[in-house]
Amino acid sequence: MILTIKYFGQIAEITQKDEESLTFSGNLISELLDLLHSKYSGLKLKEFQVAQNQELVTLDTELSGAEIALLPPFAGG
């Protein structure tokens, strides 16, 4: 399936882009993350949550969505 992956905050700095399209054949969110970790080694150091079709999901969730977002916490004020 073709996925649109959106990156926020420090994650976008590591990937050097806000968004990209990927063709991916895996089944789980965790498999997609394995791929992204191998593509962007800096991700290993960062904490983030994953949303699928605008909804927060866990790593064992099945990939069903067209849009995935990687969301890090911010603390600035």
Next chain:
Amino acid sequence: MRYNRHIILSEIGQEGQDRISKAKVLAIGAGGLGCPILQYLAAAGVGTLGIIDFDTVDLSNLQRQVLFGTASLGQNKALAAKERLADLNSDITINTYPEKLTHKNAIALFEQYDIIVDGSDNFETRYLVNDACVITNKPLVFGSIYKFEGQVSVFNYQNGPSYRCLFPNPPEQGAVPNCSEIGVLGVLPGIIGTMQANEVLKIILGIGQVLSGKLLCYNALTLQNHILKIQRSEEAIQSVLKDKANFHKKHVEPVNCALEPVSVSITDIKINENIQFVDVREAHEQPKVEGVSVIDIPLSELEDEYINIDPSKKAYVFCQAGIRSEHAVERLEELGITNCFSLIEGAAEINDYLNAQLEEKPVKS
């Protein structure tokens, strides 16, 4: 007359304005977010405003902290904010707490207010505010910023999720830089803080849709908004509540923003003569890293050979896959070499990166 433009709105009216004047709202921090939050809530006539901030006004704050002027420099922010807000609206009560929010004072303070608005600037305080809101059952209007991006949500509202349902635990110290380290667009906290003030007024008035169970992500450069749904996690809420009795005794070590993470990426370091690389692989392992000076100390010989590392320079330790280098850094720290970091990349990736860097440099003809 002061509130005429509110009262003529059918959605607010005199009844709504009376609700605003009876409301009690506590702002955590009177900084980039706190200033616009407080300015609009005071102007709107929120009857009791609390401001807690231990910090003082610095010249570098004036780029975005719009309640302060040069006359406020050096003053406590809670007190300086009150001075401006009392002039803006003398009909309201403003309580100031020129001190640090702690586990010891949070519960008693939060109990005196209806709504808590978080404009703090560090994870330690944000988790403390969240947990104290869960324990005292107060709605938390959350906003935070990073460079050109902001996040807004309302937590702990009518059995909705809390901040821990989104991010269960704080990131490691030093993993996320703050505004003073990395910078922030001055108008961004103005936008995000104003959105927080808007959520506060919606909660007080009971109008519109409160941003509960959702996280709004705003990007000032693209003007894109994303609203993501968050589920309540009973596990996260209970983990806070079960600790209720001991909450006031908790002491969290102050976060030292200058702390660097022990693991770093080669792409984040500045390559110059003041750093050194340490290869902890065995002598036969390939490829060798070239183009920079490397000290070879196999992990098995670390204890005998570590004296070859110059303690006055930062040492970046690497291996084949980033695992042994982590162990080496732990051991080196025990041996008293504290200025050392483990590279997450292996030797092959480091070589690729260094080669690409060399190619990018213009060649003089």
